[in-house]
Amino acid sequence: MQEQFADCLQACNDCAAECNHCAAACLQEDNVEMMVDCIALDIDCAQACAFAAAAMARNSVHAADICALCADIGQSCGEECIQHEMQHCQQCATVCFNCAEECRSLASSA
Known part of the structure; x- marks a missing residue:
């Protein structure tokens, strides 16, 4: 693996893990119906991050x-997660925004 990918690869792996955690935590919330969009985006993001890392x-x-x-x-x-006050969503948003920044940077430098 090339060194140019190191930071982005780490950000993607971290984001995939955080999104999977957030989706699972959202399923434990009292009002799961309110979390449907968050869960769906968490799953999409985790899969996109895994694809990008690979x-x-x-x-x-x-x-x-x-x-x-x-x-x-x-x-x-990240934009969906930041709208929810739960700690797992706030943490996920932070990690998603970091991953998006790393991925944008890598894509623009290619």
């Missing part, structure tokens, strides 16, 4: 394009 690990020629998509999905997930 592409970077393989040094895929499509890594930058995949990271650009991951940045968009991470931004959307």
Whole structure:
């Protein structure tokens, strides 16, 4: 794996883990119906991050394009999570925004 991917790869792995945690925690909330969009975006984001991390690990020629998509999905997930006061959502938003920034940076430098 190239060093140029190190920070983004770590951000994607962290984000995938945090989004999976957030989705599971949202399912335990009293009003799960209110969390449907958050859960769906958490799942999308976790999958996008896993895809991006795998592409970077393989040094895929499509890594930058995949990271650009991951940045968009991470931004959307963060924007949804930040609207909820639960600690798991607030933490997820922070990690999503960081991942989106790292992915945008990598995509623009390619």
